[in-house]
Amino acid sequence: MPAMRIVIAEDAAVLRELLAQMLTERGNEVCAAVADADALRSAVAEHRPDVTVVDIRMPPTHSDEGLRAAIDIRREHPGTGVLLFSQYIETRFATRLLAAGSAGVGYLLKDRVANTAEFTEALARVAAGGTALDPEVVTQLAGGGRRTAEIESLTAREHEVLALMAEGRSNAAIAQTLVVSAGTVEKHVAAVFSKLGLPSSEDTNRRVIAVLRYLGA
Amino acid sequence: MGKALGWPGALHAALTAPFTRRAGAQAAYCLLGFPVAQVGFALVLTLLAVGVGLIASLVGAVLGLALAVLALGLSRALAALQRALAARLLGERVTAPAQPRPSGGFFARLDARLRDEVGWRAAAYQMVKLPVAVCQLYAVAWWLIGAFDLITPLRWAVVHQLVGTADGASMRTISPFPGGAGAPHASSFAGTFLTAGIGALTLLAAPWFTRGVVAADRWLLHALLGPGELAQRVRNLEETRALAVDDSAALLRRLERDLHDGAQVRLVALAMRLDMAREGLGPAGGPVTDPDKVRNLIETAHRNAGEVLSELRDLSRGIHPPVLDEGLPDALATLAARSSVPVELSVDLPQEESHRPTPAIETIAYFCAAELLANVIKHSGAGHAVLRAEQRDERLRLRVTDDGCGGAALGTGTGLSGLAQRVRTVDGSIRINSPAGGPTAVEIELPLHA
Missing domain, CATH: 1.10.10.10 (Winged helix-like DNA-binding domain superfamily/Winged helix DNA-binding domain)
Known part of the structure; x- marks a missing residue:
């Protein structure tokens, strides 16, 4: 797996630091690990990473800040893949994310981070312009x-x-x-x-x- | 008017009463209210009398009923004007009753209009208001009579200047009482000062007389022009129900947020660390690749698990403290024991199950006590607090006092507003006595059943 340059946006410090540690240990470069969507936008503009890991619910409103930032990033920086993750799968979030196509995007349940190897693999897929959708997203969308x-x-x-x-x-x-x-x-x-x-x-x-x-x- | 400041203050208040803004506004209310009362009385009485007459004659029954409806509508309109006058000049805010919006056929609407309880009460007010308004006008007359009598020496001087002194000529005193009882004639310049004295007394008494008749009118305004006790109760229940619904929705939202930001995140991190540790062990059967890293990860994961447990414990205690199942006395004792400010506990609650408040009330009482003690610790700077709980006359009374800096009030960010809302939802009440500088006493009274 080629080394990736990554920006992480997650408001829970525990998870943010652990993710950065895990991805670094696997030979990737974590350019920035930030806690809100504005910081994410500027970090992406500055570092032009291969891929970003983005929590959907972030301050200030804890609703869909991450998703909105992700859609902007896909539009403004096509070279940067976006992997969204959250504790619940919201079908309408998935639909909004996929509206502009499925290249270079991912949407996973936060629990998937626990399988670090698979998570890193999914991240690499998104970085390479592929897709990574949680089985739950697929079930919900295909069944909807x-x-x-x-x-x-x-x-x-x-x-x-x-x-x-x-x-x-x-x-x-x-x-x-x-x-x-x-x-x-x-x-x-x-x-x-x-x-x-x-x-x-x-x-x-x-x-x-x-x-x-x-x-x- | 400020507070009574002993007798010099009282004397000052008595002497300046006629010249205060409040006295002026009340006099204006009496003057303006009189014509309205006259018109109201005359029109409403006439319409109702003619209407009833027509109904009795059976021949224009419909016309009669229409006149009655007109009388009720007119009464409502006058009532709105009278409420506005009272609000503007007396500062007396009487909540306007809801406007009826009858629907259905002609007879259904007529029926609804005739059963309009608010309208009938407004009509009753028009009837009662006239005698009250006469009294009010009479009270205003006292100001004029007082002033007229007060300047008698001046009048004497002016009249005698103009007309010359005629022997036996006298100056009348106008008595403030009907029939002129005891009104002396002043037949000398010196005598006019007696008249002036009577005038001064009348003038000083006028504001108090006015205040008295206005007070009677205030009572009538509330009794007859307000929304009525039942409607008021409904409104109150609607309000508190909305509060209760909002409160529980907010509680659930906070719970979800706490779980999302707390336990869930920690569990994800825990699972991640375990996965990283497994990876550090290397392939099954082979030697451990990185034992130090693995030990480190497992130790952190273990600590993680402990944190999640204590967080979940706090969370579930916030939903329902298990000690409450043992009864309010035990729960309050636990609360007092956990407080960082020493709390003197005095609980007088019945032990028998049949006399206990319902669980919902006990829960509210417990969380009120918890919130109040938290306030003592956070805001008061007190070195000592007293928590008293007792049950008398089917009411549960909770009282928290401290020797801190005081200044606690609703809406000062101490959570007291939230407390007051929660207490209101079960028809309880909260009293806060917390002058700046302290001490603070907050008393909460709850019914035994929600």
């Missing part, structure tokens, strides 16, 4: 909207694969999670594409479209 006939036509296994794709995982990672071979995953992915009516073109593009259609975004 009306299901199209195409989605309904997927088998249970294809559903599972698509949900993991929506979380932002690569085929190799999906194979590992489902304990199947890479070839099997590729077969399922191809089946998903064809059932959703996405003929072979640029592969990653099809992936994004399939996921967004699944999430109803």
Whole structure:
């Protein structure tokens, strides 16, 4: 995993310091660790990091400061990925975050930090322009909207694969999670594409479209 | 008028009473109120009399009822004017009753208008007000009579200057009492000073007379032009219900916030440290890669767990202190024992279950006591406090006194306003006596049942 340059925005000092410690120990550079959205904006403008870890609820109002800052950062600094995390998953926050596309964004439950290796992996994915969505975000979004006939036509296994794709995982990672071979995953992915009516073109593009259609975004 | 300052102060107050702004405003109220009262009495009485007459004759019953409704509407309008006068000149704020908005068909509306209790009370006020207004006018007359008599020596001098002295000519004194009883005639210049004396006394008495009749009117204003006891009670209940709902919503929000910023964050950090420690152990079966780091992480995680526990304990105690289940006396004793300022405790509460206040009341009493003692510690600088709790006449009385610096009042950031709100929701009351310089005494009275 390449070393990342990271800015952390989290108002609870315990967590902020621990995150910085953990990410540094793993060979990354934490440029700044701040406690509110304004400080986050200026830290990003100053350091141009690869990725930021942003708590959604921060002072002064403890509502959605982090989310608003994240959307601004994605617009103003496309080279900086944003990984939001919070103690609850709010579907409307996820929708707002994904409205401008799923590249370079992530939204995880705070609990996921406890699995430091996976969390760092998700962060690296976002830094590289990928996506990292919490399984809970995927469940809520996919379950929220009306299901199209195409989605309904997927088998249970294809559903599972698509949900993991929506979380932002690569085929190799999906194979590992489902304990199947890479070839099997590729077969399922191809089946998903064809059932959703996405003929072979640029592969990653099809992936994004399939996921967004699944999430109803 | 300030407070009574012994007899020189009282004398001063008596001598200056006719010349105060308050006396002037009351006299103005009496003068302005009289024509309104006359018009009100005449119109309302006429409308009602004609209306009732028509109804009795059965022939224009509808017209009669309409006249009655008109009388009630007029009474309400006059009442609004009279309330405004009282507010402007007497500073007497009488809450306006709600305006009726009858709906439905013609007869339903007519029925609602005729059953308008506020309107009937306003009409009653118009009837009673006239004799009161006559008294008020008479009270104002005392000022004029007093002034007229007071300047009798001057009048004597002027009249005699103009007309010359005629033997046997005399100057009348106008008696402040009807019928001129005991009014002396002044037949000499020296005699006019007796008249002036009577005038001065009348003038000095006038403001007190005015005050008396105005007080009677105040009582009538509240009794007949206010919203009525039931409506007042409903309004009060609406207010306190809103307070109770807001209070519990705020409590839940604070609880969520405390959990979110406290225990949840600490638990995430704890889990993270354990994960980092596991990583430090290296692959299963192999040697421990970094034992020092692992020990360090586990020690911190262990401390973390202790912090979470104590935080959760504080939080749950804030929701419901378990000691309350043992009864209010034990809970108050615990509270007193935990206080950093020495607290003398005196509890006189019945032990029998049947006489105990309901749990909700006990909880409110407990949190009031906790808040008051916290105030003593935080704000008063007192070296000693007394917490007294007793139950008399179906009321629970809680009293916290301290020998601190005083100056406690509602809305000074001491949490007393919140306390007062919570107490009001169960029809309790709070009395604060805390002059600057101390000492402070706060007394809370609660019913036994919410």
